[in-house]
Amino acid sequence: MDIRFQTGGPSRWKADVVITFVFEGEGVEEACPVLSQSALWLGIAPAWRDFRGHRDELVMFYGPQAMEISRVLGAGLGRVDKADLTVFRHAVGRAVRLCREYDLATVGLDGASLARVAERMGVALETLTREAVISAFLALYRYERWKSEKSRHDDPRWLALMLEGEFVEDGVRAAARMAEAEAAGIMLARDAANDPANVMTPSAFAEKAREVAVKYGMTLRVLGPSDLESEGMNAYLAVARGSAEEPRMAVVEYVPRGAEGRDPVVLVGKGLCFDSGGISLKPAKGMEEMKGDMSGAAAVLGVMEALGRLAPSCAPKRPVVGIMACAENMPGGHATRPGDIVVAKNGKSVEIVNTDAEGRLVLADALCWAQNVYVPFRLIDIATLTGACAVALGMDAAGLFSSDDALAALLHEAGMNLGERNWRLPLWTDAGLASLKSACADMVNSGRREGGAINAAVFLQQFVKEDVRWAHIDMAAADNAENPINAKGATGFGVRTMLSAVWEDEGDILQ
Incomplete structure (x- = not known):
């Protein structure tokens, strides 16, 4: 249309x-x-x-x-x-x-x-x-x-x-163009998340990222199993070990004209193309919905698509890096077992007490890699991470965690204004770390049931440097819906919110 x-x-x-x-x-x-x-x-x-x-x-x-x-x-x-x-x-x-x-x-x-x-x-x-x-x-x-x-x-x-009137005001024309680009990004994200897991594999997702990068002249890097191993991303690899499908981490980098050399906005998306729970197997009922456990990565790719459509006349002043950490979590002879211990990229050891708490392991290493390769102006991760967030906030809403008040305020305001409802939840680090205490490693990957979304956010916080402006969006209750602007299925949630955050001037993307 x-x-x-x-x-x-x-x-x-x-x-x-x-x-x-x-x-x-x-x-x-x-x-x-x-x-x-x-x-x-x-x-x-x-x-x-x-x-x-x-x-x-x-x-x-x-x-x-x-x-x-x-x-x-x-x-x-x-x-x-x-x-x-x-x-x-x-x-x-x-x-x-x-x-x-x-x-x-x-x-x-x-x-x-x-x-x-x-x-x-x-x-x-x-x-x-x-x-x-x-x-x-x-x-x-x-x-x-x-x-x-x-x-x-x-x-x-x-x-x-x-x-x-006889003329179209520039602001109105720009608003329509912005909406068209946002819609393209959201629909790409919906397509990816609606695709079945036998089609949208980690390799297939990386190929979709390649298509976006080539179409808009962006830079692409794809890390496979050997690359992840050489980078010391053992927590990430532990999740993928049971699957016949190899993991892929796709990194798309967009550098607008004049933004060279500036610190980028880095977006990291969880890309579990299917999550069976691994050895800690999920119940059969509703497991088919786990093809959408890569909605965070899909949203990041949607942002890159929207940026490509807006370029070059409407572009942020900083580079934007989209990191999509894709894998499958499956049971099998090589699968990670409860009780196994892995050492993540930043040297912290993790006792895996629940293989269904896998998204945070993938994100932990992806966040570490992002900070080693880039100096982020803002670092935002998005994931279908915890059912506990749905219990806390209800459906169609995301939990927002951040170590930076200004970034949290920007993301909250953007999401609420743009129809992607979110609410800031606390990072109670002391309580979270107490819940994540392990007798034989630096931490366990899954803490107490109470405060589950907070505990997961605190886990991720251990892989973020103190001076980095970081936010975590738990969209587990907002990735699937049915309403007058959403055919039953994937929502593309997060594209609009994160797109707002790539603009330096407090998210005013129409300027």
């Missing part, structure tokens, strides 16, 4: 359907006064008598077929004092899905309606434009790769932002 702009007001707008937004209790003159000046039939459409503007409500209004605008789709937002960006995103998602169901090839967004909604919600028009465009793309996403019968309905060919 292409993004277009139409200017000059309703008399020059043209599309199969125009979407307008309505708060509860509004009439046509209040809801879309500009649109109704051109589509005069809208004011007398009988369906307005039945349309209440309730949240989740959609009504299609029909006018004379010969008119340039012969259909208007009203999307209800509910009470204005209860409406927020999530309500708006879902309204857009429902609306564009209905347009696809009706086989409407060209879709317009009433720009005057967007401006009015932005004002009433207290947000900038650029913000609402960005959310409208990305919501449209994400709502239309489908994963049908393996279905013999595909959907009979094609996506709209284009989505146009319809404006009153």
